[in-house]
Amino acid sequence: MSEHAAPDIKPADHPAFQLPASLSALQTPLLFGGIVALLGGLLIGMFVSYMQPDMPRFGMSAYLTAFLYVLTVVLGGLFFVMIQHLVRAGWSVVVRRIAEFLMLMVIPLAILFVPIILSLFFPNSLFAWTDPDFYTEHGISQSVADQKGYFLWEPFFAIRAVFYFFVWAILAMFFWRGSTEQDETGEVAATERMQAWAGPGIIAFALTLSFAAFDWGMSLAPMWFSTMFGVYMFAGGILGAHCAITLGTYLLQRNGAMKDEVTPEHYHDLGKYIFGFTFFWTYIAFSQYMLIWYGNIPEETEWFFYRQEGAFGTLSLALIFFHWLIPFLGTMPRHIRRNPHVMAFWAAYILVMHFVDIYWIVMPEARLLDGSMATFGGIFGVLASLLCVAGMSSLIVGLILKLAGDNRLVPVRDPRLGESLAFENI
Amino acid sequence: MSETKKTVHGIMAEFTSVDSLLSACRRIRDAGYTKTDAFTPFPVHGIDKALGIKPTKLPWIALVGGVSGTLIALTMQIWMNGIDYKYIISGKPYISLPAFMPVAFELTILLASFGAFFGMWALNGLPRFSNPMFTDPRFDRATDDRFFLYIDARDARYDSEGVRKLFADTGSEYINEVIEDDTPTKIPKPIFMVWGTMVAASVIPLLVVLTMRVTNSSQPRFHVFPDMDFSPAKDAQMSTSLFVDNRSMRPDVPGTVARGQMEESLDVLTGIDSEKLAQIDAPRADRLVRAYFFDDEVAKAEEVAEVTEAEGEAAAPSVMDTTPWVKEIPIKVDAALIEKGQQQFGIYCSVCHGLNGRGNGLVNQRAQSINSPTWVPPSNMHQDSLYSDKYPDGKLYSTITNGIRKMPGYAGQIKLRDRWAIVAYVRALQKSQNASIDLVPPSQKAAVEKAVADAKAELERQAAEAEKAEAERKAKEEKEKAEAAAKDAPAE
Numbered sequence: 025m026s027e028h029a030a031p032d033i034k035p036a037d038h039p040a041f042q043l044p045a046s047l048s049a050l051q052t053p054l055l056f057g058g059i060v061a062l063l064g065g066l067l068i069g070m071f072v073s074y075m076q077p078d079m080p081r082f083g084m085s086a087y088l089t090a091f092l093y094v095l096t097v098v099l100g101g102l103f104f105v106m107i108q109h110l111v112r113a114g115w116s117v118v119v120r121r122i123a124e125f126l127m128l129m130v131i132p133l134a135i136l137f138v139p140i141i142l143s144l145f146f147p148n149s150l151f152a153w154t155d156p157d158f159y160t161e162h163g164i165s166q167s168v169a170d171q172k173g174y175f176l177w178e179p180f181f182a183i184r185a186v187f188y189f190f191v192w193a194i195l196a197m198f199f200w201r202g203s204t205e206q207d208e209t210g211e212v213a214a215t216e217r218m219q220a221w222a223g224p225g226i227i228a229f230a231l232t233l234s235f236a237a238f239d240w241g242m243s244l245a246p247m248w249f250s251t252m253f254g255v256y257m258f259a260g261g262i263l264g265a266h267c268a269i270t271l272g273t274y275l276l277q278r279n280g281a282m283k284d285e286v287t288p289e290h291y292h293d294l295g296k297y298i299f300g301f302t303f304f305w306t307y308i309a310f311s312q313y314m315l316i317w318y319g320n321i322p323e324e325t326e327w328f329f330y331r332q333e334g335a336f337g338t339l340s341l342a343l344i345f346f347h348w349l350i351p352f353l354g355t356m357p358r359h360i361r362r363n364p365h366v367m368a369f370w371a372a373y374i375l376v377m378h379f380v381d382i383y384w385i386v387m388p389e390a391r392l393l394d395g396s397m398a399t400f401g402g403i404f405g406v407l408a409s410l411l412c413v414a415g416m417s418s419l420i421v422g423l424i425l426k427l428a429g430d431n432r433l434v435p436v437r438d439p440r441l442g443e444s445l446a447f448e449n450i
Numbered sequence: 451m452s453e454t455k456k457t458v459h460g461i462m463a464e465f466t467s468v469d470s471l472l473s474a475c476r477r478i479r480d481a482g483y484t485k486t487d488a489f490t491p492f493p494v495h496g497i498d499k500a501l502g503i504k505p506t507k508l509p510w511i512a513l514v515g516g517v518s519g520t521l522i523a524l525t526m527q528i529w530m531n532g533i534d535y536k537y538i539i540s541g542k543p544y545i546s547l548p549a550f551m552p553v554a555f556e557l558t559i560l561l562a563s564f565g566a567f568f569g570m571w572a573l574n575g576l577p578r579f580s581n582p583m584f585t586d587p588r589f590d591r592a593t594d595d596r597f598f599l600y601i602d603a604r605d606a607r608y609d610s611e612g613v614r615k616l617f618a619d620t621g622s623e624y625i626n627e628v629i630e631d632d633t634p635t636k637i638p639k640p641i642f643m644v645w646g647t648m649v650a651a652s653v654i655p656l657l658v659v660l661t662m663r664v665t666n667s668s669q670p671r672f673h674v675f676p677d678m679d680f681s682p683a684k685d686a687q688m689s690t691s692l693f694v695d696n697r698s699m700r701p702d703v704p705g706t707v708a709r710g711q712m713e714e715s716l717d718v719l720t721g722i723d724s725e726k727l728a729q730i731d732a733p734r735a736d737r738l739v740r741a742y743f744f745d746d747e748v749a750k751a752e753e754v755a756e757v758t759e760a761e762g763e764a765a766a767p768s769v770m771d772t773t774p775w776v777k778e779i780p781i782k783v784d785a786a787l788i789e790k791g792q793q794q795f796g797i798y799c800s801v802c803h804g805l806n807g808r809g810n811g812l813v814n815q816r817a818q819s820i821n822s823p824t825w826v827p828p829s830n831m832h833q834d835s836l837y838s839d840k841y842p843d844g845k846l847y848s849t850i851t852n853g854i855r856k857m858p859g860y861a862g863q864i865k866l867r868d869r870w871a872i873v874a875y876v877r878a879l880q881k882s883q884n885a886s887i888d889l890v891p892p893s894q895k896a897a898v899e900k901a902v903a904d905a906k907a908e909l910e911r912q913a914a915e916a917e918k919a920e921a922e923r924k925a926k927e928e929k930e931k932a933e934a935a936a937k938d939a940p941a942e
Contacts, residue, residue: 314549318542318549356513358505358509448496449495450496450498
């Protein structure tokens with residue numbers, strides 16, 4: 025707003041906008057390490073499934089956990105970009121490119137989805153409903169099975185998945201090209217074009233994300249349903265995306281990039297988002313829980329039942345304290361949100377908790393659906409889950425670094441860049 | 451300006467740009483002034499820092515508000531629903547945290563917002579209707595295109611000349627003293643009139659209500675809430691088209707138990723030792739549970755039919771004999787219970803079985819006197835086969851409950867505990883007719899023995915009398931015979 029003391033906009037080819045060498049050196053190790061860890065995790069997971077015949081879905085579930093973890097954060101990045109355009113936000117321009125790197129990762133993730141499509145050919149290797157005997161074994165009447173069968177039908181499932189990725193890739197490409205081409209041309213029309221499409225884009229995003237969450241998360245328990253589930257996955261994802269942006273910005277600054285561009289003011293705003301969405305996640309999670317708990321209908325409570333017993337009961341309690349209470353209180357004071365170092369810590373912490381959340385959603389369904397209790401799958405099971413997520417994350421971070429090395433770290437000719445540089449909260 | 455001496459509140463200076471204002475702010479901050487203020491047409495970022503304003507305490511007030519909201523909501527709900535007025539809602543525990551969360555959440559938000567809103571008022575000294583700054587007409591431009599800086603006279607470093615000099619140094623072109631606002635403080639009359647009228651008008655509804663309460667009227671009642679006065683709710687016994695059976699008064703959902711009514715165990719309900727039964731005949735035990743705990747009418751009818759009909763069949767072991775009946779009354783037996791049993795026995799049983807239980811009640815006497823062809827005489831309770839060693843308490847209870855032969859079941863008339871009370875009384879009655887003298891307390895033994903001896907003597911006397919009377923009658927008969935013979939003889 026006020027132009028006083030605004031730092032000058034640096035030329036587009038200033039080294040502050042280039043990926044620091046110390047980070048670009050990490051590309052190859054991350055890419056290869058990621059692939060090795062991912063394959064290793066998947067193999068160990070399959071081994072656990074092989075050794076414990078009552079958990080035939082464990083291996084692919086570990087993979088799906090890692091996939092959904094990265095995907096929700098990446099889609100959160102897509103949402104961040106669209107919402108900033110939609111509301112013509114000025115403050116966020118300096119950190120928007122990091123969200124744009126994130127959102128473009130839906131394209132490699134579409135390729136990483138192939139194993140999940142393949143699992144459809146092996147009944148009961150990931151989704152219980154792929155087992156032709158599922159309905160008869162669980163005493164579900166034929167009419168219900170027929171109704172469910174329209175939606176949970178492998179070809180339709182695959183077509184939907186292709187459609188979701190198509191929509192996301194189109195959106196990501198559109199906003200990516202608009203932003204990077206503006207780096208060269210500086211045309212204001214690109215911003216206006218992106219702003220015009222942000223609204224329809226968000227509607228398409230909301231619908232596809234909800235249905236993707238139903239398909240890939242909720243259908244793990246084929247007879248369970250919750251209309252809140254899509255929002256729940258979104259809440260965790262957008263929270264993770266804000267954390268990823270904060271952490272990414274912090275790491276770039278530590279390595280010497282965009283030192284003058286991003287100030288505590290931007291961390292403060294990202295921190296407000298993290299603080300707010302920490303509670304938003306809790307609000308959604310509790311809304312989903314309370315209605316099911318109060319209604320107390322067996323077909324709905326089943327899902328929480330398996331998450332309240334045994335080891336997963338402890339994990340559920342841990343989520344309340346470590347995913348909500350501690351980060352909520354931790355990011356509450358203003359001086360903490362204005363401190364980049366502390367905010368980077370909280371961002372990393374919440375990213376870890378987001379994985380626990382996704383793990384809590386997916387893994388209990390890896391058990392045999394005969395009333396047996398969910399487990400972590402022993403030492404090898406935990407190792408498989410951790411290797412999968414570490415591998416998938418490294419792979420994606422490696423790809424982001426590759427992308428970042430070929431592009432500028434800030435939309436250097438964005439018409440609102442000056443406003444963002446001069447941004448002040450108080 | 452008038453010549454009279456007026457209170458000086460401080461000095462203000464006018465600036466034309468944000469930058470000149472901010473640099474002036476830094477100057478006076480560095481000069482050590484603390485009671486300062488700035489007035490701008492729009493929010494200026496960084497002015498807090500430039501003026502050296504300390505971070506606000508407002509977040510703490512909001513936090514305290516929020517935490518008290520949470521605590522008040524939780525305490526209120528735990529006290530109301532868990533302690534003071536225990537009430538089961540939706541089958542949840544009295545104190546169930548998830549159900550309390552929405553209220554706790556809302557109250558947290560409400561009080562945190564109140565804390566922030568009214569805390570801001572308090573910290574800013576609001577509401578404040580006038581400010582001495584307004585005395586200067588130039589200050590009006592603070593809402594348009596001018597920026598003002600103000601140093602209060604109460605500042606420890608305040609010195610009129612020094613402040614003027616400092617402002618002049620910062621490049622301000624207009625510096626003026628802020629003097630007491632001498633506009634009239636009297637509130638204009640029309641405001642009072644409007645206010646007074648409104649207060650007077652607000653009393654009217656109250657007066658109308660009061661008038662109506664103390665006067666009579668032949669007019670129909672005035673209905674403020676017609677839909678509440680003429681509720682569409684149905685009364686008992688009314689019909690409705692809403693349900694297939696047309697009953698508006700809905701029967702209880704199967705398994706419904708009124709509060710405090712389900713304290714008895716299956717053994718008390720049925721008179722059957724359910725644990726033993728489960729080992730012998732699991733399907734029947736299961737049926738009993740369905741019948742008595744879940745009010746399954748079909749199961750109940752089956753059970754009653756089996757118990758009542760079995761007696762009539764001569765076929766191999768009847769269910770009455772194979773059922774593991776409860777051996778002893780499963781509830782506490784005391785004098786009060788037996789008295790209750792005596793009263794209930796007198797009301798329901800004695801009409802047939804007789805007050806003494808010998809099976810010769812009024813109904814029986816009448817049936818015998820009219821030679822009723824369908825009458826089955828009631829049992830005499832004082833027979834071996836009905837004593838507790840052969841006829842366990844549970845079986846007796848079951849007979850009272852479900853009936854036997856011609857006797858109907860009394861479950862509908864006699865309360866559960868009263869049926870057990872009757873069992874207790876019948877046992878006492880049986881004992882009273884078949885007791886050994888050793889059971890009598892020693893203090894009364896002599897009296898009883900005397901009574902027995904008296905009774906015996908009386909019986910003997912009666913027997914002797916009867917013998918005597920018999921002998922007399924026989925003698926008389928003989929005599930009559932002899933006389934008759936004597937009469938007949940001469941006639942021959």
